[in-house]
Amino acid sequence: LQPTELHPGGASARGSSERHDTDLLFTAPPILDREGQTWLATMRFDLSPMKRESIRLIIDLVLAVLIGSAAFSLVVFVLIRRMLLQPLHEVTHRVEAFAEGREPGPLPEFETREMATLMNALDRARRVKVGA
Incomplete structure (x- = not known):
């Protein structure tokens, strides 16, 4: 110019x-x-390197969310199974044994107070004689 x-x-x-x-x-x-x-x-x-990095960042974030949600779901599943389903399964076996007249064996230890209270109530009901 x-x-x-x-x-x-x-x-x-x-x-x-x-x-x-x-x-x-x-x-x-x-x-x-x-x-x-x-x-x-x-x-x-x-700007192509920045575009590639942006795409890589988006993919990494999506994968992190997917892996995190899968891990969270697995932990929730394990906790529900351990705290609720397994104790209910054990109580069901004890009630079935009691209904058949068998000795249910020693009381299992439960981590939740509600399950322990339920098992103790079933044990007291088992010890009470019918019609007494």
Whole structure:
């Protein structure tokens, strides 16, 4: 450019940029040196590595959510099975043995107070004689 000319984007002293897919072309505002000459700087940026990293980040986040939800579901399943289903299964076996007239054996230890209370109530009911 001649010293009297200005770039159309440089009239406001702001740079301009154009993007074509993953290529960014940035044109800086005109630079005036000490000798009065105007310089125009243009830079080209390749954005494809950032696009790949963005896609990789999205995939990593989705996988983290999927793995986390699967692990959470597994932990909830194990806790429900251990705290509720197995004790109910054990109490059912004790009640069936009591109904058949067999000795149900020693009382199992339960981690929840409710299951222990239920088992103790069943044991007391077993010891009470019918009609007494």
